[in-house]
Amino acid sequence: MIKAIATDMDGTFLNSNNTYDKARFEAIYKQLVDQNIKFIVASGNQYAQLKSFFPEKDGTITYISENGAIIGQSGQLQSIASFPHEFIQEVLDDLIYRTNNNEFILCGVKSAYLLKAASSHFKNFAKKYYYKLAEVDTLNPLPDDTLVKIALDVGIEKAELIVDQLNKKYAHQLLAVSSGHGSIDITIPEINKGSTLAKLLNKWSIQPNELLAFGDANNDLEMLALTKRSYAMQNSTSNKVWQTAQYQAPSNDESGVLSVIESYLFE
Structure with a gap:
């Protein structure tokens, strides 16, 4: 059973025009909320940038930004790891x-x-x-x-x-x-999407293999290695991503993340 979903943004959730199928996502997101499935945006991008893609959803989306250095939940910064x-x-x-x-x-x-x-x-x-x-x-x-x-x-x-x-x-x-x-x-060494996500899963008492994870680049490797339900995007050009992920999702321009989530929700 899936209890959490974590997705990278650029090259993964977002298409080449830097957007996504919002109507389709809204229908999926309602199902996630109804089934109490956590939705986690895990990106190297800025916290403020990530939130801008999902207006009015601060209460239920968790953000892992700057490759794991920042966690945002319920509209607030929960933790920050920084350089001297x-x-x-x-x-x-x-x-x-x-x-x-x-x-x-x-x-x-x-x-x-x-x-x-x-x-x-x-x-x-x-x-x-x-x-x-x-x-x-x-x-x-x-x-x-x-x-x-x-x-x-x-x-x-x-x-x-x-x-x-x-x-x-x-x-x-x-x-x-x-x-x-x-x-x-x-x-920051030892701070990455995977290490930060693992802490959140532990906090929520969610097992790693109850996680669905998506990525396309090397900064997604630790996150993809967490779970047996990990997906490399078809458009990925990283051999390490292909070696780490267990499955392949359709490309970001085919709404690959949404397609895979739907297959789990409506199977």
Whole structure:
């Protein structure tokens, strides 16, 4: 029996137009509420951004945002895991001055931040994924915020190399992971979607295999490994996702998540 559903957003629940079949979801969501099945949005995205996709549902949807660093329930932040400011400053100085790279986003609880010097292309990319976003002249000193993640967009051909370089240089201090389509998330070690989701399941007395999980990228691996009812999206390009997930769902552009949920609800 399914007691909880966890889904990634970009490339998984959302289609290529960054939306979803709302009428179809509403019918499914009513069934989930009626059957007391938890619905968990687990994403690398910003908490405010995730909530914007599901207006008036704060009371019943649980949000795992910033790859597990933030939990939001009942319209409130329930827990936050953050980086020390001194370490974030070191990493940012390295990215800016050693690599001459301005194409990154610093993710905080109050807002996300990017440099005014970033390209217009990157700014447009950032606005697509961050509901609260501030442009700043400099990130030294850092903004007065609790800092949870750094996001980079480096291109598919460079992503794995840069992930390896960051993880070797800052071993045990950060974890760099590909979040799909050339994007990289720099996250807190041992904090991920899977570890945070496991804590929630334990709190709710839900067994891992009573969970239905969906993902398409490497930042979904720990979540997909939690349950035997895990689904890789057909559009995933990650071999690790295919190796970890137990099943395949139709693509995000075919409302694959909704199709699989319906098969469980109406079987």
